[in-house]
Amino acid sequence: DLYNTDRPGKHEGFYLGLISGVLFPSDVVLREPSGISPSHPDNASYDADTGYMVGLQIGHDFGTVRAEADYSYQNFDASGDYSLSASIHSFLGRLILEKEFGDQFDFRLGLGMGVGMVNIDSTTEISGTGFAYDFLVGCSYRLLDHLSLQLDYRYYLSAANDEFDHMKSHIWLFSVGFDL
DSSP states (O other): OOSOOOOOOOOOEEEEEEEEEEEEEOOEEEEEOOSSOTTSOEEEEEEEOOEEEEEEEEEEEOSSEEEEEEEEEEEEEEESSSOEEEEEEEEEEEEEEEEEETTTEEEEEEEEEEEEEEEEESSSEEEEEEEEEEEEEEEEEEEETTEEEEEEEEEEEEOOOSSBOOEEEEEEEEEEEEEO
16 A cells, blocks of 8 residues: 555546636638628728637547537637627537546547637627637646546637638637546
8 A cells, every 4th residue: 555646547438627718819800891892892900819718518538539519608809990809609519539648647639610609899790600610739637536627729710701701719728627
């Protein structure tokens, strides 16, 4: 017993998680109708400020593969000719591959796909729903038997529509996972 340390073990099964992060969005491009014709819009670019992201996730850990679903809310402001506020509600399904390093650390790679609902509030309200996806790379640390901490980087992209261009973001996330 002298050499036996109680290190938290990896749990396979269902888990819940809380997500929070810092959002570094790319500049926002709005497509505004020009005076020439509605089929030739003018593009107005806005400098995006740093924002935030919060969310929830539920998933199943199969050992080296995780399947999860998450809901996230992203919010940021931008400035240009006038200021605007953008928010994105995303529902994504994701596959994550994990590689164990030691007893408590995991390296993670993942791909998520789903739907993103974009709302831009400026002089008028612009909204659209479309395909969204993200790429994930990060690490996980098992703190207790049923509690883990994750630090991830995600690149997020949503589809464009007639009124705005793609919404792109670099996101640094911190999440807490609770094994069920």
